[in-house]
Amino acid sequence: MLTQTxxxxxxxxxxQRVVHPVVPPIVEYSLTQLGQTLVEPVHMLQNWAYEHLQEVSQARMAYDQE
Structure with a gap:
């Protein structure tokens, strides 16, 4: 699944994926310029998740009790 993603x-x-020709192979990933534009929105989602962690946890517990 990770490979597909x-x-x-x-x-x-x-x-960007770079494969270094060594044994065993080393694969290095880095954000492209386009990928860098996602850093701020992802941080915003991270902050939202942290701020609403309690509510999400309560919603999960309520769902699981049904």
């Missing part, structure tokens, strides 16, 4: 991100131009 990384390949999709690479295909969409969000990350």
């Amino acid at each position: 990384l390949r999709a991100m690479e295909r969409n131009g969000l990350i």
Whole structure:
């Protein structure tokens, strides 16, 4: 699943994949310029999740009790 996600991100131009020709192979990923534009929105989502952690936890417990 991780490989599929990384390949999709690479295909969409969000990350760059570099394979170093050593044994064992080393693969390095980095954000492209386009990928960098997602850093701020992802941080905003992270902050939202942290601020609403209690509410999400309560919603999960209520759902699981049904």
